[in-house]
Amino acid sequence: MKTRSFVLSVSLLFAALSPHTHAETAPSFKLPGAHSAVSLEAHRGSVVYLDFWASWCSPCRKSFPWMNTLQQRYREAGLTVIAVNLDASRAEAEHFLQSLSVDFTVAFDQAGQTAEAFNVLAMPSSYLIGRDGKIVHQHRGFRQKDKAAIEQSIRKALGESV
Amino acid sequence: MKLPRSLLVLAMLPLTACSTLADITHTETVKPWDRGLLAQDSLQLEPDAMQSYVDDHIYFSREASTGGKGIGGGGCGCN
Incomplete structure (x- = not known):
């Protein structure tokens, strides 16, 4: 009886720790993009x-x-930036995009399915996904002071010297 | 057998209490990406910060003796 409760508590402990110790695989998606589908x-x-x-x-x-x-800066090294739009109307997103120059991939998710899958808790939210498809780093919001830290984790994921 | 009306009401009371409680505790959360309408200028508490600043300034200059928008008096000793 004693050993059983010990085994149970150890397995419970592992169950509690596992989401933190193992990087989660990013949920796959396929969305309409500006020109072709983005997956x-x-x-x-x-x-x-x-x-x-x-x-x-x-x-x-x-x-x-x-x-x-x-x-x-990191295209050559193997970085792809994908920006998923979550506007309810695509027209508003297009209007926004016309006012800026965009040099990366844009996808549209009006229903918010991918945001649901990634459990987005703030706008904007960003996820850094490694070459193996696992989420390496996630970030909520955008502040000027966060840029250096995010760039550092990108360099690390790319395998560059930090 | 006919039950007294008051007894029936008493029996129904917990039911209504339950439904009200359920209504109170049931909250629909707005997803972060569904806040587009809430982000509109017209839905802000202070749509124009400069306008509110000017309004406050004028109000305070007129109502300073009663403490303006605050709770303290203006120093006249009358309130």
Whole structure:
């Protein structure tokens, strides 16, 4: 009886710890993009910076020029920036996109299914997905002071010297 | 057998209490990506910060003797 309760408590402990010790696999998705469909599977093997945004979210607007920079700086090293739009109307998203230059992949998810799958808790939210498809790093919101830390984790995921 | 009306009411009371409680505790959370309408300027508590600042300034200058928008008096000793 004593051993059984010990085994139970140990297994419970492992169950409680496991989400933290093992990186979660990013839920796969296939969404309409600006020109063709965007899927996460297609980018397996490269590091993906996945960002969830909406046209009404002002920090999202601030993050766009920076995501351009990221894409340009690390394209050669194997980084793909995918920005998933969560606007209820695509017209509003298009209007937003016309006012900015966008140098990365944009996908549209009006129903918010991917946001649900990734359990997005704030706007914007970003997920760094490693070459093996596992979520390496996640970030809520966008502040200027967070940029260095995010870039550092991108470099680490790319296997570059930090 | 006919039950007294008051007894029937008493028997029904817990039922209504339950449904009200369920109504109170049942909350529908708005998803972060569904806050587009709430983010509109017209739905902010202070749509125009400068306008509110000017309004407050004028109000305070007129009502300073009663403490303006605050709770303290203006120093006249009359309230």
